[in-house]
Amino acid sequence: MSTLKDRMADIQAQAAKMNKQVYKGAENKATTFKKDFQKESPKLVTLEQAIKQSGLKDGMTISFHHHFRGGDKVVNMVVDKLAQMGYKNLRLAASSLQDVHEPLIEHIKNGVITSISTSGMRGKLADAISKGLMKEPVIFRSHGGRGSAIVNGDEHIDVAFIGASSSDALGNACGFSRSENAKSICGSLGYAIPDAQNADKVVILTDDLVAYPNTPASISESYVDYVVEVESVGDSSKIASGAIRDTKNPRDILLAKQAAKVIINGGYFKDGFSIQTGSGGASLAAVKYIRESMIEQGIKASYALGGITAHMVKMFEEGLIEKLIDVQSFDKVAAESIKNNEMHKEASANEYASKDEQGSATHYLDMVILSALEVDVNFNVNVLVGSDGIIRGAIGGHQDTAEDAALSIIVCPLLRGRIPCVVDEVTTLITPGSSVDVIVTEYGIAVNPRRPEIAERLKKAGLNIVDIHDLAKKAKSIIGDADPLPFGDKVVGVVMNRDGSVLDVIKNIEG
Amino acid sequence: MELKEAFAGTLESGDIFIQIAPSKNKGVQIDLDSTVKYQFGSQIKKVITETLQGLGIEDAEIKATDKGALDCTIRARVTAAAVRATGKDVWKD
Amino acid sequence: MQRLRRTMMFVPGNNPAMMSDAMIYAPDSIMLDLEDSVTMAEKDAARLLVHNALKTIDYGNIEMIVRVNPLSTPYGKKDVEAVVKAGVHVIRMPKTETAEEVQELEAEIEKVEKEIGCLGRTQIMAAIESTKGIINAYAIATASKRMMGIALGAEDYCANLKAQRTPSGDELLLARQTIVVAARAAGIYALDTVYSNLNDMETFRKEVELIKRLGFDGKSIINPRQIEIINEVFTPTEKEIEKAKTIVAAIKEAQAKGSGVIAVNGKMVDKPVVIRAEHTIELALAAGVITKEEL
Numbered sequence: 001m002s003t004l005k006d007r008m009a010d011i012q013a014q015a016a017k018m019n020k021q022v023y024k025g026a027e028n029k030a031t032t033f034k035k036d037f038q039k040e041s042p043k044l045v046t047l048e049q050a051i052k053q054s055g056l057k058d059g060m061t062i063s064f065h066h067h068f069r070g071g072d073k074v075v076n077m078v079v080d081k082l083a084q085m086g087y088k089n090l091r092l093a094a095s096s097l098q099d100v101h102e103p104l105i106e107h108i109k110n111g112v113i114t115s116i117s118t119s120g121m122r123g124k125l126a127d128a129i130s131k132g133l134m135k136e137p138v139i140f141r142s143h144g145g146r147g148s149a150i151v152n153g154d155e156h157i158d159v160a161f162i163g164a165s166s167s168d169a170l171g172n173a174c175g176f177s178r179s180e181n182a183k184s185i186c187g188s189l190g191y192a193i194p195d196a197q198n199a200d201k202v203v204i205l206t207d208d209l210v211a212y213p214n215t216p217a218s219i220s221e222s223y224v225d226y227v228v229e230v231e232s233v234g235d236s237s238k239i240a241s242g243a244i245r246d247t248k249n250p251r252d253i254l255l256a257k258q259a260a261k262v263i264i265n266g267g268y269f270k271d272g273f274s275i276q277t278g279s280g281g282a283s284l285a286a287v288k289y290i291r292e293s294m295i296e297q298g299i300k301a302s303y304a305l306g307g308i309t310a311h312m313v314k315m316f317e318e319g320l321i322e323k324l325i326d327v328q329s330f331d332k333v334a335a336e337s338i339k340n341n342e343m344h345k346e347a348s349a350n351e352y353a354s355k356d357e358q359g360s361a362t363h364y365l366d367m368v369i370l371s372a373l374e375v376d377v378n379f380n381v382n383v384l385v386g387s388d389g390i391i392r393g394a395i396g397g398h399q400d401t402a403e404d405a406a407l408s409i410i411v412c413p414l415l416r417g418r419i420p421c422v423v424d425e426v427t428t429l430i431t432p433g434s435s436v437d438v439i440v441t442e443y444g445i446a447v448n449p450r451r452p453e454i455a456e457r458l459k460k461a462g463l464n465i466v467d468i469h470d471l472a473k474k475a476k477s478i479i480g481d482a483d484p485l486p487f488g489d490k491v492v493g494v495v496m497n498r499d500g501s502v503l504d505v506i507k508n509i510e511g
Numbered sequence: 512m513e514l515k516e517a518f519a520g521t522l523e524s525g526d527i528f529i530q531i532a533p534s535k536n537k538g539v540q541i542d543l544d545s546t547v548k549y550q551f552g553s554q555i556k557k558v559i560t561e562t563l564q565g566l567g568i569e570d571a572e573i574k575a576t577d578k579g580a581l582d583c584t585i586r587a588r589v590t591a592a593a594v595r596a597t598g599k600d601v602w603k604d
Numbered sequence: 605m606q607r608l609r610r611t612m613m614f615v616p617g618n619n620p621a622m623m624s625d626a627m628i629y630a631p632d633s634i635m636l637d638l639e640d641s642v643t644m645a646e647k648d649a650a651r652l653l654v655h656n657a658l659k660t661i662d663y664g665n666i667e668m669i670v671r672v673n674p675l676s677t678p679y680g681k682k683d684v685e686a687v688v689k690a691g692v693h694v695i696r697m698p699k700t701e702t703a704e705e706v707q708e709l710e711a712e713i714e715k716v717e718k719e720i721g722c723l724g725r726t727q728i729m730a731a732i733e734s735t736k737g738i739i740n741a742y743a744i745a746t747a748s749k750r751m752m753g754i755a756l757g758a759e760d761y762c763a764n765l766k767a768q769r770t771p772s773g774d775e776l777l778l779a780r781q782t783i784v785v786a787a788r789a790a791g792i793y794a795l796d797t798v799y800s801n802l803n804d805m806e807t808f809r810k811e812v813e814l815i816k817r818l819g820f821d822g823k824s825i826i827n828p829r830q831i832e833i834i835n836e837v838f839t840p841t842e843k844e845i846e847k848a849k850t851i852v853a854a855i856k857e858a859q860a861k862g863s864g865v866i867a868v869n870g871k872m873v874d875k876p877v878v879i880r881a882e883h884t885i886e887l888a889l890a891a892g893v894i895t896k897e898e899l
Contacts, residue, residue, distance in 0.1 A: 250828040254629060257832075388549050417525055417579025417621075418547045442628040462892045477662070478624070480582065482550035511549070519649050525621030583660035584620040584653065591649035600648070602682040 038212050041169035043227045047081050047205070050226035051159075054201040056082075058089045060158035063199060065192035066096035066119075067163070067175055067328060068184070071238030074163035074205055076103050077230065083112045091115040093155055095146060095191035095349070096394050099123030100238075108133055117155060119143060120384060120394020129492055130390040132508035138493045140384060140506075143191060143327065144353025144362065144400035145498035150194040151350060154500055160199035162192045162219065163233035167206040171224025172217035175329070175346075176339040177208040184208075185236045187329025187338045188308075189218040193348035196223040207233045218346055239331060246288065247281035251413060251442055256285030258440045258463070259369055259411045264293050265461035266407050266438070266454055268366040271299050276306035276368040276401050279330045282411045283369050287311040294320050305352070305361050306368075306397060308334040308344070316344065325361045327352035327397075353400035355498050362397070362404035370398055372412040372439075374426045377468050379433030379448045381410060382426035384495065387419050389485040389509035391493065395430055399498045402435035407454065414441045420475040420482070422446075422468065427485070429504040430495060443474055486510040512568055512597055519591035520580075527580035529559075529592040534572040539563055545577035558582050562589040568597070606883065607667060608632045608890050609753065609793050610822035610838045611831050616641035617650040617670075623657045629828035632890075633667040638683050639674075639698050647679045651686045658690035669729065671696040675708055684709070688716040688726050694752055699760065700730035701737045703747035710748045726750065729795070733757030734764045738779050745790035753793030755824060756783050761797075771807050773814060784819040796823040805833060812837040839891035840884045848888070851881035852899065 015022045030037055045053065056062070062082075064075045075094065080103070082090065088111050096119040097104070105128050107113045117139035121129065129138055141149060149155035165184045166177035175189040176182070184207055196202050196219045203226045204219070247253060259282065263269060275290075277283045288311065294300065301321045304312045308326040310333035315321045317337075324344040329335040338344045353362045373393055374382040381402070386392040402408040412421045422441060437454060439446040444466030447455035459465050486509060493506030514533040522528050534540055539560045545552060559573055562585070573589075580588070594600050613631035615622050617638045626634050636657065642650040654670055670692050672683035687695060697709055709728060717723045728750045732738055738761070745754050758769065758776055767775040780796065787794035796815040799808045812834050815823060823834055840848070850868055855878060858866045866873045888894045 250629065251625065253829060388547070415625075418551060418581065419579065442625070478581065480551070480554055482547075483553060485549050509549075521618075523619070523621060525624060580620060581624055581660075583656040584624075587620075587652040587656040588649070590656075591652050594648060594652075600682070602651070602685050 035211065038169045041227070043171055043225065044169045045226050045228060047078065047203075047228045047230070048085065050203045050228050051081065051085060053226065054159045054203065056087070056159050056201075058087060059091075061091040061093050061156060063093040063157040063160045063195045064095070065162060065189065065195065066094060066098065067186035067189060067191065068234030068236070069239055070098045070100050071235030072098065072100055072163070073232055073234050074161060075101055077205075078161045079104065079107050079112065083107055083110065087112060089114045091117070093157055094118045095143065096396075097121040097125060099125075101125050105133065117141060117146075118394075119146065119396055120391070122392055126391040130385075130506070130509050132488065132490050132492055134492065137491045137505070139496060140395055140493055141496045142353065142395045142399040142498045143349045143397045144355060144360065145395075145496055145500070146191075147194045147349035147352070147354040148356045148498070149496075149500065150198050151354070151356065152500070157195055157199035159201045159203060160192070160195035161203050161205060162189070162196060164189065164204050164206045164219070165233065166208045166210050166214055167204045167227055168210055168212040168214040168221070169227055170212055170221040171202070171204050171219070171227050172212070172214040172221045173204045173206065173219040173224065174214060174217055174339075176335060177210060178214075178339070179208055179210045181208050183232060184234050185332065185335045185339075186234060186239060187335030188326045188346045190327035190347050190352060191349050193219065194350055197348075201225045203228060205230050205233055207231060236332065236335075239329070239335070247285050249281055252281040253285055254442055255282040255411050255413065255440055257289055258445060259283070259286040259409055260289035260293070261461060261463055262409050262438050262440060262445065262458060263290055263367055263369070265457055265463070266367070266409075267457050268407050269293070269297075269299060272302045273299070273366045274303045274305060274364060275301055276304065276365060276397070276405070277309075277312075278369060278371050279307055279309055280371045280411070283371065284309060284311055286369055286411070287315070291315055291320060303361070305365060306401070308337070310334060313337045313344070316341075325352070353397050353404070353498075355400070360404075362400050365401060365405045367407045367409065368401040368405040369409050369411055370402060372410045372421065374421055374423050375410055375412060375436070375439050375468075376423050376426045376433075377472050378425075379436040379439065379468065380426045380429050381431040381433075381436055382428050383430050385428040385506055387423075387427055387482075387485075389427065389487060391506065395495070399431045399435070402431045403498065407437050408435060409438045409440060410436055411440045414443045414471060414475050415478060418479050420472075420479055422471040422475050424472055428495060428506055432497075432503070439468065439471075441471060443471060446471055512599075514568070514571060514596045515598075517592050517595035519595060520588035522576060522578060524578050525580060525584070526578055527555075527585050527588050528576040529588045530574040531592045531596045532572045534570045537570055539569070539571050539573060541573045541575060543575045543577065545575070546579050547577070554582070555585060558585045559589050562586050563593060566590065566593050566597075566601070568593055606886065608822075608886060609667070609795065610890075611834050612669065612755075612795060612822060612824045613828065613831070614641070614798065614824060614826050617654045618642050618646050620653060620657070623653070624661060627661075627663045627666055629831055631666065631825070631828070631831055632822065633669050633694075634663060635669040635671055635696060635824070637671045638679070639671045647673065651679070651683055655686040655690045658687065658692055667693050669694040669696050671698055671731075674699060675705070675712065681712055684712045685716050688713055689720060692726060694727040694729050696755070697728060697730045698757070699733045699737070700744055701734055702740055703743040706730060706744055706747035706751070710750060713750070724750075727752040729753045729755060729793075731755045731757045732779075732783065733760035735761070737761075738782050741782050741786035742789055745786045745792055751790065751792055753795050753821070754783055754787050755795035756780060756797045758797035771810075773811060780815065780818050780820070788819070793821045794819065796820045798824045798826050799830070800826055802827050802829065805829075809833050809837065835891055838887055839893055840888050844884050845888045845894060848881040848884035849899070851878060852885055
C-alpha cells in the first residue's frame, strides 16, 4: 500500500524538479448564496481604485472606443479623474474622437495628455490641434490599421477603459443590456475588442451592472481586470434615432441613384456578393435602390459589412442579406438587432479590416460605397482634413475597405458651396488612388484608368463617364482659383497607412 | 455718392449677406466673415470693391457674411445693397 | 430638330444655391421665378440675382426661362429689362388673359433688344391661369411671332372656376384640351401645370400619363425628383421607336435619291407622320434608349 504520506518524498522531489510548490491545503470555501457572492467580486471597484490598482504611471498609454460617438461620456469622465489624481504625460489611444471631447483641450494644456492616436477628430479639439495645440503630432490610423498596430505592438496599450452598456461583476460586457434597467445601447463593441484582448490591464465601465453570467458577451471576463459601475457611459440618442429617415435632398438622391447604377452595372452584382455602405445621406439612399434591383433580379448578398444601419438590418430581415458583420452599429435599429439576432455578427476591428488578418471581412468584400471630403485627379482621397486645412473627419474604414474591395466607389459632390471636392491634389492623402476605382459626382462618373473594364461596363449601361481632369476643371470654372492655404511648418498630425507605413503629414494651419 | 445704411442677401448656404454703411474714411473697407476665407477671401473682397466702383461708390463700409457664394451672387447682393443704400436703381424707372 | 420641353423646372429667383446647381438634374428647361416665389421686399434683389446668374452660370444646352412679374405691377418692366439684357431665352408671362397683354410685353422686349442690339432674340411663353385666358387661348397663342408655347396654371384657374382640384383632374379637362388645341393650331408648344404633392409620386405619374395622352409636350415641375418620372413616361416604346426608325431611314433614302416622296413598304408617308417619327426619335435619343450611332 502506498499512502499520501508514503509518497510525500516523491511529491516533494517532483515539485522541486518542476519548480513548483507542494499543495498546502484548501482555503475556506465560499458558502454564500452565489447571487450575493457576485457582489463581493474583487474586480468590482471604484474608478479611482481601478486606476490605482492597474499600476498606471505617468507616460503610459490609455485607450478608449467611440461606439457612443457624440454621446460618449467615458473619455471625459476618465481623463477628468486622471487629472484630479495628478497624472501627467499620458498617451490617449482612442478609436476615434468627437465634438464631445472638447474638454481634452484643457487636459492637453495642463500636460495630462501629451500624445494622441485616433482615427479622426472634429469640432473645437480638432480645430485647436490643427492650429498647433500639441507638441507631439497626433497619429491617425484607419480602424483596421489600429487593430493591427495594437496586435503587433506599434500601439501598446497599458490600460484600456471600455464603456459598456452592461457587464456582470466579473467583466462579461456588452454594448447593450438584456436587463430591465438598461440605460444605454451602442450595439457592437468591435473597436474595443482589440484593446480588451491586448491591453495590459482592462477596466470595464458600465451603467448597468447585471447578474452573472452576462452571456453571450462581447468582451469576455477573462480579459477584464476591473469593473466600475458608473451613472452613465453614453447618451444613445446621439448615435442616431431609431427610425429610417430617407433623404429628401435632391442632390443626394441624384448621387445615390448614380452610385446604385454603378453597383448594379459594375460587374460584381451577382448572387452571393458582399457589400459595405456608409451612413451618409447618399449612401443610405443608394441602398434603397440597390434593394429594389436585388428583388427585381432575384439576387441575394452573402454579407453586408461595416457600420451597420437600419437599412441593412431591414434587408437582412427580409432575407436579401444572409449575414451582417458589424464592427460598429450606426443606429439604434442596428444596435437592437445585434442583441436579438445571432446571424448579426459582432466583429472586432481586426476581424473587420486588419491587413494582417487573412480572414478579415474586408478581404472578401466585393463592393464598398464611401464618401470623401476631396478626391484628386489621381483618384487619391482625403476624408480627414477640410479644404480649409482644419481636421474635421476620420479615416474610419476608408483605407481598409477601398484597398480590399473588388470595386470601391466614392460618392462625392463636385462642389459643397464654394468648396471644391474634385481637386488637382488632395489637401491630405488618406486613401491612395491605387485603391479607388470609381468617383460618382453630380457632373458625371470618373473611372480610374487602371480599371478600363469597369468604365466599359458603365458606359454600356448608359452612364455618363467623364475624365476626372474635366471634373476638376469644371469645378474651377464655377468657383474660380482658390488661394493656397496658410500652412505653417509644424507637423500636427501623421497619417498612417493601414500597413503601418507613414502616408502623409498634416501641417499646422495659421490664423 | 450719398449712402444710407442698407443690406441685402441672406445667411443661407451659397449666399452672402451684405451690409453697407457710409464711411468717413477713403475707400471701401470690408469686414469679411466667410466659410471659405482662406481660399477665396481676397477674391470676395475684390468682387465687392469692383462692383461698388462700377456703381460709382468709392467710399463705403461693408460687412459681409459669406456662406460660400459664387462671384455672380456676390455681385448681385452687393448691387442690391448699393441700390437700396443710394436709392438709385440700375434699371430704368 | 425641335427642342424637347418635357420638363420645365421652377427655381425660386432669390435662392442662389438652387440657381447654381439646377442644371445637374438635366431638366429640358429651367424657369427662374421672379413672381410668386419672391416676396415684394426682395423683388429688386432677386431680379439682380437672376440677371447675374443668367450672365455667368453655365447652364449648357438647357433652355433658360424667367417668369417675370406682370407688367401691371411696379416690377414687370424692370424684370423684362434685366433678363433680356442677361440673354434669357424665353420670358414666361404669368396670368395672361388677352392677346393685348402679350403684345404689350412684346413691345417692352423689343425696346430693350433694340437698345442692346439683339432684336428678336427673346421668345415669349404665356401662362394661362383664368377662365378668361382659356376662352382667349388661341388669340394668346397667336398674339406674337415670339410665342413659343402656352402653359396652364391650374391653381388660379381652379379658384377662378370655383372648382376644387381633384386627383383625377376632371375639373381641368376642358382647360387642358383647350390649351393643347390652341397650341397646335398656332404651331407652338403646350405645357401642363405643376403637381405639388411630392409625397404622392404615383398620382403624379398618372397625371403625367394623362397629359401625354392629351397631347402636351411637357409639364412644369417644382422638384428635381419629378424629372425622372416625366422622362420615363415620355420615352417612346420599343415598337414606336422601330416604326420611327423605318420612317427616318426612308427619309434618308429619299434624300439620297433626290426624291421628294417618302415611302415605306411602297406606301407614301404623309408629312405629319414624318414629323411625328422625328419627334419619337428625339425623345428616344434624349432618354438614352437609342444612340446616335444606331441611326
